[in-house]
Amino acid sequence: MSGDSSAADVPEADSRPAPSEQPAPEERDHPEGRRNLEGIRIDPVLEAEHESRRAVISALVEDEPGVLARVSGLVSRRQFNIESLTVGPTTVEGHSRITMVVEETDPGIDQIEKQMAKLKPVISVGEVSGDAVTAELVLLKVEADDPAAVHAVTEMYDGRTLDAGPRTITVQLTGDEARIDDALDAFRQFGIIEIARTGQTALARGDTPTAPGEKPGTAGEPTTHDD
């Protein structure tokens, strides 16, 4: 500093209270109310925390490079709790379907849908109603010590044997989550060596479109996909 500041240099003191003279936090009124972590005012009478639940979200997207990276980047960046994500073609040329199974609270599910909707290649997105048809494909390699028993369990769960060798048997299972879980429990007795699961995919029942506003196209039954 160059030189001492003389009294004349210093501006006149503000006549209003200096910060240190203002009431301290404990001297002020504070409201009783509170919000929960989701920013919802807590109604003391009706205090209900949102439970997380499983939801199937279906999105119709433009089949352009990077669309999967955009969706998966969004999910990880915003810490959405996701169980599985599948992609495949639709009946419309140039459109793909992304099916996500998430475990979130209602506000969380709402956020996922809204954030997805903001991605430019996303045409429409929505939760598939609770009674949607869902299925997953599982490939399972088990020990072949007791081939007859493996075969019986495979039959019981409408599976198919894809490969049977001297030491291992590989089967294919399909079905909704509950069915797959039951089947895996049953196969565990043989010793599961490897497993590959596609994740759940889903369609709405009846006339309801799976993604909001979705219309059938003319691409027919797609036989190939290159994503």
Place this chain on the structure above:
Amino acid sequence: MSDTAAQPRDDEAEDPDDAANSDGSAATDAGDPTDADGPAVSTGAESVVAALEAAGAETAFGVQGGAIMPVYDALYDSSIRHVTMAHEQGAAHAADAYGVVSGEPGLCMATSGPGATNLVTGIADADMDSDAMLALTGQVPTEFVGNDAFQETDTVGVTRPITKHNYFAHGADTVGDTVGEAFELSRAGRPGPTLVDLPKDVTQDETDETPGPATPPAGTDPDPNADPDAVEEAARAIEAAERPVCLFGGGVIKGDASDAARTFARTYGIPVTTTMPGIGSFPEDDDLCLSWAGMHGTGYANMAITHTDCLIAVGTRFDDRLTGGIDTFAPEAEVVHIDIDPAEISKNVHADYPLIGDAGRVLDQLTAAVREAPDAEAWRERCAEWKETYPLTYATPEDEPLKPQFVVEAFDEATDDDTIVTTGVGQHQMWASQFWTYTEPRTWISSHGLGTMGYGVPAAVGARVAADAMGEPDRDVVCFDGDGSFLMTMQELSVAVREDLDLTIAVLNNEYIGMVRQWQDAFYEGRHMASDYTWMPEFDKLAEAFGALGLRVDDYDEVAPAVEEALEYDGPAVIDFHVDPEENVLPMVPSGGANGKFATAEDQL
């Protein structure tokens, strides 16, 4: 230039015939807005420039380099003014600030690899603050992409999470349309940065496809009006409120809704707080105005926001620096939330009355729908009392050095209301927002969401260029910077000197990265790890070395003359204000704390 030598070149683009060809047509048609098809083009790069011109871009900020050279070459014949910056980060911040001041998307350009990665901070900054901006980056030729070619970076991958959308250009025939779309998308709905990555072959290849009129992609330009039934419900809640408060965010400014916001609040006598990005949306000298709320907001704004029973929030995303702990944020308020982005509704704070639409249009709807003003006389008095009880003041003891707040006030006094203020990030930024009385939108230009040190100087460059382009050369541009922040981007001073930009940089030099020092004193037992900046150069001399006016101020009585000299100086001036290193920013709501429990003294932290 080693980087150009190493690039594979397409010799055809250098063909003198092509160049002659493009010259004639592009130059004559460039300025004609009635020609829907735009000027004839001969290369992808010319198509890019034609698209920019057609979209109304007037100014670009950038740095040259191998992969972007074709685009720069096409700019040679363009009406677009290019401002060469010292660093690409500066180009992005300048473009961002240019956009805020002008209301048009900013435009920045860089080459591939390091050029593109240097833009990243500025793009992320624009993304956090929802600023419309288009970044154009050069890329290695398409056939080299993925081979780790010289100066190859996956720019689309790197910038995906920090852009509204980004594009990889696929061919010379379509690149112009892509650029036009990206420009329009940046300002459609909720604004934000977009980027187009331009492989060199795409810009060099021949095409005669003139870009068509640019429109944002389908579904990205939402309905500006809110659902009328929802408006009616919100209006009933506002009429019934006893303690209503408006919270005007940056969306009010971006949506040019300041007039609508002022009309609404004044018609119904509703006190107003703003967020930091919302500063200027409502005049701070109005009796209804409580200034801005949040971590370093005014005590009275934080009291009002804590005690309100009806919060009318417009164009805000309820950032944590605003809300403090969510549990104690406006805990007794019904929330009316107006926003153009549905994803912001109930993201952080639950909206009891969500109104999705354009800020101005929905405020007009609401002004029309409210039938009688809420009965809030007692509440307005309470707010006025808080203003008396918790004024923004600072002490000036004789035995302490020059106070930074005094410098901010001195500048405010010496300048007109339309003066544009830019800042770095830190304590000086907070003082610049607290001790200046903002009355107009687009006069407070700062890095809010990202908090980017170094934003101030390049933003001042962009703001000055914008004001000049708008025919407002008499507006002052003042940058309040910190010593640490100034050191990050002060090289852009060379641009201000070269372009003869009339701006003033006030470095509030506390020889600390002061905000860190303040937190160390409050939360880390005063252990000044890496925050002591006594090694700073002499900024006045440095300014002179750049060719700017350089002044140094240590005492109160030197302040007014130096401010006057700098403002009068026709060109860039830097004043190195040596201010009290120990001064703290108050009031303060500690991170995650309750807004109503703001500290007014250090020992309360």
